[in-house]
Each structure stands twice: as C-alpha cells, then as structure tokens.
Amino acid sequence: MHRSLLSAAVALALAALPVHYASAVPKAAASQEATTQLPRGVIPSHYDIALTPDAASGRFTAKAAITVQVTKATSSITLNAADLRFDSVSVAPAGGAADALNAQAGKASVDADAQTATFAFDKPLAPGLYKLVLDYSGVIGTQAVGLFSLDYPGSDGKQQRALYTQFENSDARRMIPSWDEPAYKATFTLEATIPAGQMAVSNMPAAGTVKLPDGRQKVSFAKSPKMSTYLLFFAAGDFERATVKAEGTEIGVVTRRGAIDQAKFALDSQKDILREYNDYFGVRYPLPKLDNIAGAGRSQFFGAMENWGAIFTFEYALLFDPASSTQHDRQEIFATAAHEMAHQWFGDLVTMRWWDDLWLNEGFASWMESRMTARLHPEWNTQLGAVGSRDGAMQRDSVATTHPVVQHIETVEQANQAFDEITYQKGEAVIRMLEAYVGENAWRSGVRSYMKAHAYGNTVSDDLWKQIEKAAGKPVTAIAHDFTLQPGVPLIRVGEPVCRNGSTVLPLLQGEFSRDQPDRKPLAWRVPVIAQVAGNAKQASTLVAGGKGTVTLPGCGAVIVNAGQSGYYRTLYAPKEFAQLAQNFATLAPIDQLGLLSDSSALGMAGLQPASSALDLVKATPVSADPQVWSRIARVFEGLHWRMTGEMSEDKTRRQRLDAYAVARLAPLMAQTGWEARSGEASAIANLREQLLDTLSELGDANVIAEARRRYAAMDKVPSAVPGPLRKTVLAIVAQHADAATWDGLRTRARAETNPLLRDRLYVLLATTDDKALAERALQLALTDEPGLTNSAAMISAVAQRYPDMAVDFALAHVEAINQRVDASSRSRYFARLAGGSSNPAMIAKLKAYAGANLAATSRGDVDAAIAAIQDRIKTNAARLPEIDAWLKQNGG
Numbered sequence: 001m002h003r004s005l006l007s008a009a010v011a012l013a014l015a016a017l018p019v020h021y022a023s024a025v026p027k028a029a030a031s032q033e034a035t036t037q038l039p040r041g042v043i044p045s046h047y048d049i050a051l052t053p054d055a056a057s058g059r060f061t062a063k064a065a066i067t068v069q070v071t072k073a074t075s076s077i078t079l080n081a082a083d084l085r086f087d088s089v090s091v092a093p094a095g096g097a098a099d100a101l102n103a104q105a106g107k108a109s110v111d112a113d114a115q116t117a118t119f120a121f122d123k124p125l126a127p128g129l130y131k132l133v134l135d136y137s138g139v140i141g142t143q144a145v146g147l148f149s150l151d152y153p154g155s156d157g158k159q160q161r162a163l164y165t166q167f168e169n170s171d172a173r174r175m176i177p178s179w180d181e182p183a184y185k186a187t188f189t190l191e192a193t194i195p196a197g198q199m200a201v202s203n204m205p206a207a208g209t210v211k212l213p214d215g216r217q218k219v220s221f222a223k224s225p226k227m228s229t230y231l232l233f234f235a236a237g238d239f240e241r242a243t244v245k246a247e248g249t250e251i252g253v254v255t256r257r258g259a260i261d262q263a264k265f266a267l268d269s270q271k272d273i274l275r276e277y278n279d280y281f282g283v284r285y286p287l288p289k290l291d292n293i294a295g296a297g298r299s300q301f302f303g304a305m306e307n308w309g310a311i312f313t314f315e316y317a318l319l320f321d322p323a324s325s326t327q328h329d330r331q332e333i334f335a336t337a338a339h340e341m342a343h344q345w346f347g348d349l350v351t352m353r354w355w356d357d358l359w360l361n362e363g364f365a366s367w368m369e370s371r372m373t374a375r376l377h378p379e380w381n382t383q384l385g386a387v388g389s390r391d392g393a394m395q396r397d398s399v400a401t402t403h404p405v406v407q408h409i410e411t412v413e414q415a416n417q418a419f420d421e422i423t424y425q426k427g428e429a430v431i432r433m434l435e436a437y438v439g440e441n442a443w444r445s446g447v448r449s450y451m452k453a454h455a456y457g458n459t460v461s462d463d464l465w466k467q468i469e470k471a472a473g474k475p476v477t478a479i480a481h482d483f484t485l486q487p488g489v490p491l492i493r494v495g496e497p498v499c500r501n502g503s504t505v506l507p508l509l510q511g512e513f514s515r516d517q518p519d520r521k522p523l524a525w526r527v528p529v530i531a532q533v534a535g536n537a538k539q540a541s542t543l544v545a546g547g548k549g550t551v552t553l554p555g556c557g558a559v560i561v562n563a564g565q566s567g568y569y570r571t572l573y574a575p576k577e578f579a580q581l582a583q584n585f586a587t588l589a590p591i592d593q594l595g596l597l598s599d600s601s602a603l604g605m606a607g608l609q610p611a612s613s614a615l616d617l618v619k620a621t622p623v624s625a626d627p628q629v630w631s632r633i634a635r636v637f638e639g640l641h642w643r644m645t646g647e648m649s650e651d652k653t654r655r656q657r658l659d660a661y662a663v664a665r666l667a668p669l670m671a672q673t674g675w676e677a678r679s680g681e682a683s684a685i686a687n688l689r690e691q692l693l694d695t696l697s698e699l700g701d702a703n704v705i706a707e708a709r710r711r712y713a714a715m716d717k718v719p720s721a722v723p724g725p726l727r728k729t730v731l732a733i734v735a736q737h738a739d740a741a742t743w744d745g746l747r748t749r750a751r752a753e754t755n756p757l758l759r760d761r762l763y764v765l766l767a768t769t770d771d772k773a774l775a776e777r778a779l780q781l782a783l784t785d786e787p788g789l790t791n792s793a794a795m796i797s798a799v800a801q802r803y804p805d806m807a808v809d810f811a812l813a814h815v816e817a818i819n820q821r822v823d824a825s826s827r828s829r830y831f832a833r834l835a836g837g838s839s840n841p842a843m844i845a846k847l848k849a850y851a852g853a854n855l856a857a858t859s860r861g862d863v864d865a866a867i868a869a870i871q872d873r874i875k876t877n878a879a880r881l882p883e884i885d886a887w888l889k890q891n892g893g
C-alpha cells in the first residue's frame with residue numbers, strides 16, 4: 001500500500017506512534033509456524049466466486065464454491081467472515097461424479113468479534129478434498145474497506161457511483177468468506193453480474209461476457225495465479241480504459257468516463273517501470289495484464305493498493321490534470337506507480353508469511369520506489385529525498401513507544417497499526433544502508449535469488465538475508481538483525497580528529513539517540529559508517545562494533561560522518577568540529593547539507609547540541625544552494641513556527657521574531673523564484689516555489705498573501721492570473737487567510753465544481769482557515785451531506801492541525817458519525833492522529849478517556865504514541881524554545 005500523503009503539520013504530530021516493546025533484547029529466530037486466528041486442519045486451494053452487487057441499495061449477494069483440503073477429520077469448518085449473512089451452506093467431496101449425492105447441508109454461526117464464521121455438519125468430514133458451497137450476502141461500504149462505493153459528479157453533472165474493493169490487510173472477509181491470512185494462498189475465479197454499459201475490472205482479464213435477459217451482463221474473469229486473499233480486486237462502473245503493450249504485458253489505466261486523457265502520464269510511466277523491474281528482479285511479471293484503476297475521493301490511511309494485476313490508486317495520485325496539477329503531483333504519480341508495481345513482486349509474487357514481516361513488503365517497495373524514480377527521472381534529483389524520509393522514521397523511532405521493524409502481531413487491529421513510519425521509512429532506510437554496505441550488484445543478485453526461490457510462496461525476513469549474504473559474501477545478517485529486531489536509533493559520537501601525514505584518524509563512539517529515555521543504557525548495533533573530509537573526493541568506511549570504531553580518511557580538514565547519508569543513525573559532533581562544518585557548509589554536497597540540517601535540528605531539540613545549531617547552518621546557506629536544501633530550510637522555519645503557535649503559554653512576540661527572521665531569509669529566494677514558471681526551469685525550482693509560497697503564507701508574509709488575493713480576484717475573468725500549477729497554492733493561501741465572505745465564496749466554488757479532484761481539494765481547504773469561527777463552521781459542514789463521505793474525515797483532520805482541541809472535542813461529541821466516515825480498519829488511529837499535534841496537557845486526559853471507552857487494550861498503540869508525542873512537545877518547547885529565541889534576538893530577528 002502507499003500511505004496517504006500527510007501535511008507537514010500532521011507528519012509532525014505523528015512524531016511518535018504505536019506498540020510498546022517489552023524487551024530491548026533481539027528475539028531469537030522466529031518460530032516456524034505462522035500466527036493464525038483460524039483453526040488449522042482445513043486448507044483452501046481455489047475459490048469460485050459469483051458476485052451480484054446492488055450499488056443503489058449498498059448490498060450484494062454472492063455464491064462461493066471453495067475447494068478445500070481437510071487434513072484432520074472435523075465436523076466443522078471455520079473461516080473468516082465480517083458483516084456477512086449466510087443463506088445456505090453445503091459441503092461435498094470434490095472430484096467425483098457422485099458429488100451431489102454426498103453433499104450435506106451445514107449450519108452457519110458467526111462470531112462478529114472474531115470476524116469468523118463456523119459451519120457445522122452432522123456427519124464428520126474425513127480427511128480429503130471437498131467443495132464448500134456458500135450462498136450469502138454482505139454490505140457495500142462508503143469508506144475504502146471491503147467492497148465499497150465512491151460517488152462523484154459525472155461529466156453530465158449527475159451523481160455517479162462506482163464500486164471498488166480494498167482488502168489489505170484483513171478485509172477480503174467482508175466480501176468473501178475466506179481463510180483471510182497471507183499464508184493461505186489460493187487461486188480465484190471471479191464472476192460478476194453488473195448493469196449493462198458498465199465496465200468490470202479484476203486481477204485477471206475478462207474471459208467472457210454474457211448479456212442477461214433482464215438487461216444486465218455477467219462478466220467472468222480468467223483464473224488468477226496462486227495468491228493471498230488481500231490481493232484480490234474487483235471494480236465496476238462507468239469507466240474508460242487505455243492500454244499500451246510492453247514486454248508482452250498489456251498495461252492499462254482505468255478511470256471514470258471523461259478522465260482517461262489525464263492518465264497518460266501514469267500509463268507511460270508504468271510502461272518504463274515494468275521494463276526496469278523485469279530486468280531488476282530477474283523474474284518476468286507473470287500476469288497477462290497490469291491495470292491501474294483510479295478512484296475519486298480519498299482514504300485517511302492509504303493512497304494506493306498493489307492488488308495483483310489491478311492496482312487501485314486514488315485519483316489525486318494517478319491523474320495529471322493540466323488545469324491544476326503541479327510538478328510535485330507529477331512526481332507523486334510516478335513514485336506511487338513505482339511503489340505499487342514493486343509490490344507486484346515484493347508482496348504479490350513473494351508474500352510475507354504473517355504481518356510480523358510486513359516491512360518486507362513496505363520497506364522494500366518504498367526503497368524501490370525511490371530507486372526507480374532516481375533512475376528513470378534523474379532530472380528530478382529525488383535521491384535527496386532520502387534524508388527527509390529517514391528523518392520521519394527517526395522521529396518516531398527515538399521514543400519509547402517505537403517498535404522494531406520486525407514486530408510480533410497478534411490481532412487484526414495491530415496489523416492495521418503496523419502500516420507506519422517504522423515499517424515504511426525505517427525499512428527503506430535500512431535497505432539503503434545495507435545495499436551501500438554490500439554493493440549494488442551483490443544486493444541485486446541476492447534479490448534475484450530470493451525471488452526465484454520463493455515465487456508464489458511466503459517468507460520471513462531471514463529468507464531474504466540468507467540470499468543477500470550468499471550473494472555478498474559478507475556477514476550482512478548480523479547487521480540486519482541489529483537494525484530490524486531491536487528498535488531505536490544509533491547515535492554516532494564523533495571524537496577529536498587527528499591529522500597525521502595528510503590523513504585524518506577519526507575515533508567514533510556508538511550510543512543511542514533517545515528523546516525520552518536519554519539516560520538509559522544504549523542498545524548495541526553494528527553500524528556501517530562512511531566518512532569523508534570536506535572537499536576530498538575519496539570516502540572511507542568502517543564497521544563500528546562493540547560500541548566503538550576508528551576510520552582513517554584521506555586528507556585533513558572538516559570531517560563529514562555519514563557522508564552520502566546512507567546510514568541509519570544520527571551523528572553528533574563536538575562543538576569545534578560542528579563549527580568547522582558550519583563554516584564549510586556552502587561547499588558540502590547537498591545531500592550532506594540536508595543530513596546535517598536534519599541531525600542538528602533533532603539533536604538540538606533533544607538538548608544534545610545547542611537548539612540553535614540548525615539555525616547556524618541556515619545562516620551559512622547561500623541563496624545559490626540546492627533548491628531542495630532551501631525547501632528543507634523553509635520546513636525548519638515552519639516547524640518552529642508551529643511549535644511556537646501551539647505553545648500553551650503562547651508568547652506572540654517570540655513567534656513574530658521567528659516569522660520576521662524567516663520571511664527576511666526566504667524573501668530573496670521568493671524574488672528569485674518568482675510566482676510563475678520560467679520556460680525550461682528545473683523541476684526542483686517548481687517544487688521550491690510551491691514550498692516557499694506555502695511557508696510564507698503560513699508565516700503571514702503580507703506580500704505573498706496580497707499577491708495571492710490579487711490573482712484569486714482576477715482568476716475567473718483572466719484565467720492566466722492563476723496558471724494551472726499555481727491554482728491549488730493560490731486557493732490554499734486565500735483559504736488560510738479568508739474572511740467570512742471569502743470563505744462563503746470558496747464554498748460556493750466547491751459546490752459548483754464538477755472536477756472531483758478540485759472539488760475534494762476545495763472542501764478540505766475550507767477547513768484550513770486561520771479564523772477560529774470559520775474553522776468551527778468547517779467542522780459543522782464536515783458532517784453534513786454536502787462535502788461527500790470521503791471528505792469529512794479529511795476536513796476534521798485539517799481543522800485539527802490548527803485547533804487540535806476544538807477538532808478533538810467536536811469528534812468526541814460525534815463519535816458515531818465520525819466512525820461512519822473513517823475506514824473501519826483505521827478508527828483506532830484516527831482519533832490519535834487528530835490529537836497528536838497538540839501541546840495541551842489536558843489533551844492527554846481526553847485521549848486516555850477515549851481509549852478507555854472505545855479501544856481494546858491491545859489496540860491502544862497509536863493513542864499511547866500520540867500521548868508520548870504531546871509529552872515530548874510540551875517538554876522540549878519549554879526547554880529549547882528560549883534558546884532559539886535568544887539566537888533570533890542576536891541575529892536580528
């Protein structure tokens with residue numbers, strides 16, 4: 001899955017999330033059997049499903065004929081089912097002509113809490129092959145879980161409804177009674193009865209369509225390969241499809257009618273990516289076709305899903321609309337496709353045995369997404385993004401509520417919560433570090449052997465390490481275990497460098513970067529370290545083990561540890577060495593500038609360095625620095641601004657000092673970048689423009705706000721006043737600073753908008769207002785029928801960024817209504833996220849009360865982490881912001 005895009009403020013709020021770890025000791029080799037919530041003894045091998053959805057009524061009926069192997073005599077069969085009603089149950093020995101004679105009816109009982117159904121039979125079933133036949137019905141939801149519907153304005157202005165499925169991690173059971181666990185792989189043959197004129201899409205191509213006398217049509221799909229239930233897909237609606245052939249595979253995009261032209265960039269990208277992956281993995285893509293299906297609206301928790309042969313992507317991450325899309329959108333579309341396509345191998349062809357190893361799917365797909373983007377679009381220079389992504393993981397990984405990359409999962413709810421920064425970003429960062437350690441070629445040949453050895457099967461992490469170690473001839477498993485079986489972030493302390501005969505000898509000490517347990521005995525890691533003398537092209541590397549190490553570098557001068565930033569650790573320099581790096585900052589490689597900014601911000605806030613260290617680097621950054629370094633600096637300012645805004649004893653003069661300094665520092669960049677794209681400008685400039693306008697608006701820059709208002713006022717008469725790529729930004733600035741009349745005007749615009757992408761955007765923008773009374777109106781509006789069912793939760797989240805208390809109080813007063821508008825699998829996370837950005841001690845009691853009343857004890861990981869984030873923010877704001885303020889006073893803020 002691709003995680004949904006979060007705004008900077010929400011990401012900040014998420015600085016810490018779920019699951020306590022009981023022990024810091026790496027656990028022994030995983031047990032040999034997968035965790036299961038079902039009795040063993042009955043194993044499915046094939047599902048025949050005939051589905052008849054009734055989109056208008058929100059229900060479906062279906063028939064399932066499941067081929068099962070009974071391995072131990074039993075008089076009942078238990079499988080997963082959620083919200084399903086069974087009308088008839090029968091079982092018969094499979095394979096013989098006398099099947100029907102031996103059929104016996106069964107009695108169904110469901111356990112709603114366990115999400116299971118049990119079918120009891122009078123005559124016990126001896127070991128052997130059987131066909132279990134079920135007639136049943138179920139619910140079509142309005143959020144992206146199970147079989148669900150999405151409504152959107154059609155090209156003729158009339159409301160349209162299309163159907164889709166979302167089954168990861170444990171929601172296939174909402175449409176198909178099944179052994180809904182990743183290790184129960186089986187084949188599937190799906191058949192659907194849908195209205196005439198609609199298009200149906202599944203994992204495999206349609207094998208036949210029959211027109212029914214009542215005007216409907218029955219579409220049957222070819223049999224799928226052996227795969228996990230969570231990868232099954234079905235969609236039906238008034239769709240269009242475009243295709244292109246590559247490497248013998250039909251690649252397609254499917255959109256609502258009228259939007260297919262906007263999918264061209266995704267289609268072309270998929271073609272290029274498939275060719276690269278066929279080569280990289282050494283196993284060709286095994287299905288006859290690969291579609292990417294766009295759906296209107298959004299989920300609070302994912303942007304796209306890797307169903308085998310039928311990727312689902314929300315429109316904002318698939319369609320490129322010249323009337324409103326940006327360079328950033330283009331990059332997201334590419335990266336999302338690259339991520340989901342990597343899963344066609346890592347996840348779909350080879351699947352983790354159980355959710356403990358979810359990172360094998362997500363860490364790998366995230367790493368591959370970055371790798372592929374850098375490779376096929378070097379002009380975007382996206383490899384610099386690795387530092388930001390690693391930073392997200394380290395934020396989360398440096399408090400006690402973190403968890404190891406490989407973690408034990410018992411419940412469905414824990415599996416839901418496992419889709420987090422540790423699984424995605426830390427997984428990605430660890431892979432990047434290990435690849436740098438063994439070398440690109442050894443890594444790839446290890447991956448190829450792993451694919452070959454486990455195709456159509458299930459694995460644990462050690463299956464991958466075994467192949468990599470064999471290919472590399474280096475003890476990579478031990479390092480991999482240190483970073484995946486125990487939580488936390490290593491801290492490398494740089495000792496005093498000694499220059500001798502033109503070389504620098506650099507002592508290194510390993511500690512642990514912990515924000516809330518700084519005095520605890522550090523865990524031990526074997527850490528691959530790469531270092532360099534600034535200005536010297538040659539790097540040197542060492543493995544820090546047993547808590548210390550030494551590296552000898554060619555040349556003398558300022559030293560950079562973690563040169564190239566492939567390591568997963570923070571680097572702490574002594575004041576003298578840090579000052580030397582600050583002096584040489586302008587000459588460092590952009591990726592190391594980003595690494596230094598990131599480490600010094602985090603170490604400064606944790607009190608290990610002066611809190612103002614990052615500002616020393618900002619001061620040393622020339623206007624000519626890489627645009628992505630400036631984007632990062634804009635976010636550093638914005639992060640401090642949010643901290644100062646959210647403080648309980650809010651000191652307005654302090655925040656004004658910061659804002660004034662930041663605006664003065666960013667204004668020359670804005671002047672140089674300009675409001676409109678120059679022909680042939682680098683893509684990074686386009687992204688910087690978007691970031692600068694966003695930050696300067698947040699900081700209250702009067703020039704930017706006035707210019708956005710001027711362009712907005714002219715927009716309807718003179719379309720060129722707001723070129724496509726500026727549209728969302730101008731609307732966002734106007735919305736943030738709107739008065740009541742402007743807010744009403746934006747709402748009128750939202751109501752009239754027929755482009756679902758822009759319509760969704762406008763409703764969320766209404767909730768980003770600075771004005772408290774208008775934010776209150778946005779909350780009220782969110783729960784009406786007007787914005788549409790997938791915008792409500794996003795609107796409340798947007799209010800929570802500025803007014804967490806107001807949003808949480810509102811949500812707590814409307815728990816039932818909110819639960820209907822959030823994915824069922826994600827409710828426990830939603831409230832924690834609303835609250836996580838707060839700096840108010842009272843919020844902690846509210847969260848505890850909510851969890852006590854609504855969540856099982858095993859489902860409170862996200863709430864615990866949100867509480868930890870709030871506590872950390874309260875503590876660091878009080879301790880560190882005065883230092884920032886003193887620096888600003890000294891430096892003319």
Ligand SMILES: [Zn+2]
Binds near residue numbers: 002003339343361362
């Ligand atoms: Zn994914």
